[in-house]
Amino acid sequence: MEYFKCPKIQYEGADSKNPFAFKHYDANSLIGGKKMKEHLRFAAPYWHVMRNALADPFGEGTALMPWDDGTNSTENALNRVDVFFEFLDKMGIDYYCWHDRDIAPELNNLSESNKALDSVVAKLKEKQKETGVQLLWGTACLFSHPRYSQGGATTPNANVYAYAAAQVKKALECTNELDGLGYTFWGGREGYATLLNTNMKRELDHLAQFLHMAVDHAKKIGFEGPFYIEPKPREPSTHQYDSDSAACLNFLREYNLLDHFYLNIETNHATLAGHTMEHELTVALNANRLGSIDANQGDELIGWDTDQFPTDIYLTTQVMLKVLEMGGFKTGGLNFDAKRRRESHDPIDLIHAHIGGMDAFARGLKIAHAIRQDGRLSNFVKERYATFDSGIGADIESGKVDFESLEKYALSQSEPKIASGQQEMLENLINEYI
Numbered sequence: 001m002e003y004f005k006c007p008k009i010q011y012e013g014a015d016s017k018n019p020f021a022f023k024h025y026d027a028n029s030l031i032g033g034k035k036m037k038e039h040l041r042f043a044a045p046y047w048h049v050m051r052n053a054l055a056d057p058f059g060e061g062t063a064l065m066p067w068d069d070g071t072n073s074t075e076n077a078l079n080r081v082d083v084f085f086e087f088l089d090k091m092g093i094d095y096y097c098w099h100d101r102d103i104a105p106e107l108n109n110l111s112e113s114n115k116a117l118d119s120v121v122a123k124l125k126e127k128q129k130e131t132g133v134q135l136l137w138g139t140a141c142l143f144s145h146p147r148y149s150q151g152g153a154t155t156p157n158a159n160v161y162a163y164a165a166a167q168v169k170k171a172l173e174c175t176n177e178l179d180g181l182g183y184t185f186w187g188g189r190e191g192y193a194t195l196l197n198t199n200m201k202r203e204l205d206h207l208a209q210f211l212h213m214a215v216d217h218a219k220k221i222g223f224e225g226p227f228y229i230e231p232k233p234r235e236p237s238t239h240q241y242d243s244d245s246a247a248c249l250n251f252l253r254e255y256n257l258l259d260h261f262y263l264n265i266e267t268n269h270a271t272l273a274g275h276t277m278e279h280e281l282t283v284a285l286n287a288n289r290l291g292s293i294d295a296n297q298g299d300e301l302i303g304w305d306t307d308q309f310p311t312d313i314y315l316t317t318q319v320m321l322k323v324l325e326m327g328g329f330k331t332g333g334l335n336f337d338a339k340r341r342r343e344s345h346d347p348i349d350l351i352h353a354h355i356g357g358m359d360a361f362a363r364g365l366k367i368a369h370a371i372r373q374d375g376r377l378s379n380f381v382k383e384r385y386a387t388f389d390s391g392i393g394a395d396i397e398s399g400k401v402d403f404e405s406l407e408k409y410a411l412s413q414s415e416p417k418i419a420s421g422q423q424e425m426l427e428n429l430i431n432e433y434i
């Protein structure tokens with residue numbers, strides 16, 4: 001049965017008017033000696049592609065899913081796997097990501113749910129083998145079920161904590177079984193609704209202990225991929241502990257976890273934190289902890305996580321400048337944690353949405369590469385700090401100075417002359433390429 005009524009999406013070039021073709025993403029073409037698909041490492045999220053009914057806070061789901069029989073059964077879950085792989089094949093997407101509860105149903109108790117998971121994982125494994133598709137990362141859903149309403153690893157209830165640990169243990173084992181390249185923690189409920197009822201210190205200690213147990217278990221089962229933390233400031237909680245890149249890095253350092261964790265940065269989460277994506281990526285990169293990216297974008301007028309497909313070329317350019325600066329992804333990739341608008345209810349809209357996101361990132365890649373080749377931008381930044389390359393500046397950077405020697409130097413000099421920051425000139429330079 002074919003559910004996505006379109007041919008396999010191919011590259012036709014910028015002049016093509018075919019809505020079922022890439023205009024910019026040419027998987028095997030080389031940019032700076034490396035294939036586009038290796039630079040971009042696109043991944044599809046199981047939760048949005050297969051499970052998002054497109055409900056919003058004011059209305060039920062609209063998405064048409066002719067493959068889905070509407071039951072919470074393992075059989076239905078197994079059927080979805082074929083549809084998902086049809087989708088990946090049509091799109092030419094090589095990686096995917098899941099939550100345990102996206103791929104398999106939560107049943108009457110933990111052991112039944114685990115059994116369902118095992119059957120679906122066995123089928124996913126077959127499909128991966130058949131197609132060469134790889135699991136970019138797995139994760140456990142510790143935010144949907146009512147038991148997690150007050151947190152998973154930060155719950156005030158020890159029995160819930162144990163349940164959450166059991167669920168992560170299983171999800172990690174399934175990720176390992178599928179040769180997953182990484183494992184993600186996004187703590188939607190790992191925060192608080194009000195500090196009136198919250199012992200923040202105790203919750204953070206519990207969370208750190210939870211993550212240490214995950215690291216220990218990974219060692220035990222031979223899972224080598226990195227762990228990722230995905231920052232987000234709020235929604236659904238009022239405050240989420242892993243609120244932004246800086247907060248995550250501080251938490252990981254404080255609790256001695258930094259060796260095992262990288263960050264998975266999502267654009268719409270950066271925006272909710274009051275930062276740009278560029279800022280969040282830069283903070284992670286400076287700590288050598290940029291691991292993977294959830295590629296989406298928010299809406300300028302709506303104040304929540306709208307998870308839209310990335311279409312903004314300025315944004316994709318900024319993202320790819322950072323990815324190239326870091327020397328490319330290692331285990332990570334660009335996971336489209338994005339959903340269609342509620343009005344776009346046809347299965348075919350999933351195809352259009354991903355074509356748009358992939359082309360937008362292909363353009364971002366080409367533009368970022370050209371800007372780096374041109375060199376004017378990086379030269380400008382280098383020049384801007386030139387006073388630190390010799391003389392007193394070099395003494396400062398090598399730690400040879402103290403306040404007394406700097407005072408002596410300042411007293412011997414006339415008023416410093418500073419150069420213009422030239423923001424507008426640099427914005428023009430970027431637009432030359434966009």
Ligand code: XUL
Nearest residue numbers: 139186230266294305337
């Ligand atoms: C929620 C979100 C999650 C994570 C995985 O905002 O981004 O889907 O990516 O749990």
Ligand code: CO
Nearest residue numbers: 230266294337
């Ligand atoms: Co995400």
